[in-house]
Amino acid sequence: MSAIKRYAPTLVVLHWLLAIAIFAAFVMGAFVLDDMKNDVPEKLQLLKLHVVGGISILVLTIIRLIVRVKSAKPDPVVTDNPKMDKVGTSVQHLLYLLTFLAVFSGMALALKADLMNILFKNVGALPESFEGIAVHGVHGAMAAALILFTLVHIAGALKHQFVLKNDILSRMKLGKD
Ligand code: HEM
Ligand code: HEM
Numbered sequence: 001m002s003a004i005k006r007y008a009p010t011l012v013v014l015h016w017l018l019a020i021a022i023f024a025a026f027v028m029g030a031f032v033l034d035d036m037k038n039d040v041p042e043k044l045q046l047l048k049l050h051v052v053g054g055i056s057i058l059v060l061t062i063i064r065l066i067v068r069v070k071s072a073k074p075d076p077v078v079t080d081n082p083k084m085d086k087v088g089t090s091v092q093h094l095l096y097l098l099t100f101l102a103v104f105s106g107m108a109l110a111l112k113a114d115l116m117n118i119l120f121k122n123v124g125a126l127p128e129s130f131e132g133i134a135v136h137g138v139h140g141a142m143a144a145a146l147i148l149f150t151l152v153h154i155a156g157a158l159k160h161q162f163v164l165k166n167d168i169l170s171r172m173k174l175g176k177d
Pocket of ligand 2: 022025026027028029030033034035036047050051053054055057099102103104106107109110115130136137139140141143144146
């Protein structure tokens with residue numbers, strides 16, 4: 001039994017920073033970019049923000065995984081339902097995987113549309129639409145799956161906190177011990 005009660009401060013900060021960044025990337029992609037025609041002048045700036053934000057999510061997630069391996073963690077949460085405990089852990093692992101899949105499919109889309117040259121070197125122009133590029137649909141699907149499983153993760157965390165009353169949220173907050 002480890003006496004550690006919470007995740008290391010770096011992991012706590014990265015958890016909440018990434019939660020905000022991933023939600024922001026999703027809202028921007030699904031509710032701003034996807035509805036905006038590619039000839040709208042502001043689209044270039046917004047795409048730049050989405051791409052830089054998405055790549056930052058990748059870098060921070062890699063740092064998070066390295067810190068996770070190197071730092072001491074609290075013991076896993078145990079309830080009287082071992083099957084659901086396993087589901088909870090699997091969903092957390094799936095969130096890491098879906099984060100990578102969302103980012104990599106976004107990068108594949110950017111490469112296919114030659115976005116790096118268009119956005120960062122002012123060379124070339126956006127395609128008429130991204131809809132014709134097959135990986136656009138894959139990127140949308142991965143991002144949606146990531147958000148869907150995040151909602152499952154949040155529901156699980158809230159159940160632990162308010163129904164099982166095991167104060168799970170204190171494991172993901174900054175504190176002395
Ligand atoms: C996009 C949003 C989010 C993502 C991608 C995410 C991802 C994760 C991951 C991967 C872990 C496992 C940590 C590890 O062992 O490395 C975790 C833990 C945790 N998350 Fe989230 N999270 C998100 C949002 C939230 C929100 C909004 C809440 C609060 C309602 C929350 C509460 C927790 C708690 C309490 C833990 C610790 C669980 C435990 O110790 O077993 N998360 N999260
Ligand atoms: C976790 C990170 C990311 C999330 C959650 C996310 C989310 C989204 C969503 C929801 C869409 C709209 C897709 C649709 O509705 O069909 C979108 C579009 C897009 N994303 Fe991402 N994205 C992420 C990372 C990236 C990265 C790293 C890149 C490029 C390097 C990227 C490039 C794009 C592009 C080019 C579009 C098309 C915009 C349009 O439809 O006009 N995304 N993204």
